[in-house]
Amino acid sequence: MTRNLTRKNRNKIYELRIAIWDLFLLYLNRKSKIVNLKSQAGFTLIEIGIAIFILAVGLVSMLTLLPIGVDSMKKVTQYSNAAVLSESAISYLKANDIVTFVGTNTGSNTYPDTDINQAKQFEDSSGNTIFAQYSWQAVVNNETTDNHLVRAQIAIFRNFDSSQFGTGTADFAASTTVSTISAFPSWLTSKHYIRADSDKFWYRIDSMGTSTITLEGPFLGTTGTGLVFSATNDIIDIYETMFSKR
Numbered sequence: 001m002t003r004n005l006t007r008k009n010r011n012k013i014y015e016l017r018i019a020i021w022d023l024f025l026l027y028l029n030r031k032s033k034i035v036n037l038k039s040q041a042g043f044t045l046i047e048i049g050i051a052i053f054i055l056a057v058g059l060v061s062m063l064t065l066l067p068i069g070v071d072s073m074k075k076v077t078q079y080s081n082a083a084v085l086s087e088s089a090i091s092y093l094k095a096n097d098i099v100t101f102v103g104t105n106t107g108s109n110t111y112p113d114t115d116i117n118q119a120k121q122f123e124d125s126s127g128n129t130i131f132a133q134y135s136w137q138a139v140v141n142n143e144t145t146d147n148h149l150v151r152a153q154i155a156i157f158r159n160f161d162s163s164q165f166g167t168g169t170a171d172f173a174a175s176t177t178v179s180t181i182s183a184f185p186s187w188l189t190s191k192h193y194i195r196a197d198s199d200k201f202w203y204r205i206d207s208m209g210t211s212t213i214t215l216e217g218p219f220l221g222t223t224g225t226g227l228v229f230s231a232t233n234d235i236i237d238i239y240e241t242m243f244s245k246r
Contacts, residue, residue: 081134082156082236085122089136089154090241099243102140103147108200108221111138116200117162135160139200150243155202156236166231172196173223176206178213185231193238194231196221202238
């Protein structure tokens with residue numbers, strides 16, 4: 001009888017151990033599932049909000065830079081066209097013997113039209129206008145007493161319109177400073193161009209003061225006070241070269 005009770009107790013203890021072990025395994029299994037569920041959980045609202053904010057900042061930055069990029073590409077295209085067209089203008093000056101033209105005129109002159117407020121359209125070999133928005137004006141001056149060496153400045157214009165030139169009076173000295181300017185055109189800024197109409201050569205503006213302008217290079221023409229000037233923002237670039245008598 002005692003042995004039977006002992007055996008029954010052992011069986012119960014064994015069954016209890018198995019039950020406890022099963023419960024432990026069940027606990028581990030549930031814990032593992034909870035961990036997996038957490039690892040597979042979706043984004044919270046805070047995380048989504050942060051992502052949207054970062055995306056918005058990126059889009060705004062891109063949209064801000066887009067006009068700058070377009071403007072830069074436009075300027076690069078204009079400079080490239082101007083460089084090519086300047087070669088065409090130089091060829092025109094060579095073909096028409098610019099040195100002889102200068103030798104028969106005194107002082108600085110615009111060419112091919114002696115009217116300083118006119119520019120020449122670019123034409124092909126048949127005389128047809130090409131690149132209608134571009135035109136050029138050459139300013140030529142004899143650099144030697146024997147008329148054998150000519151300085152030529154070629155200005156490439158975009159949408160040339162002399163009626164849009166800013167005008168006034170100023171003092172031009174043999175330096176980079178133009179002073180006592182009567183009035184500034186409202187649109188005039190650095191990198192635009194100014195000339196003394198008596199000298200005709202264009203100079204690029206480096207900076208501007210209250211009533212003064214600093215040029216990127218020294219003024220080389222005839223100096224004076226109260227000289228009439230013209231200013232423009234239509235010049236893409238200027239090119240200078242020298243011609244010698246054949």
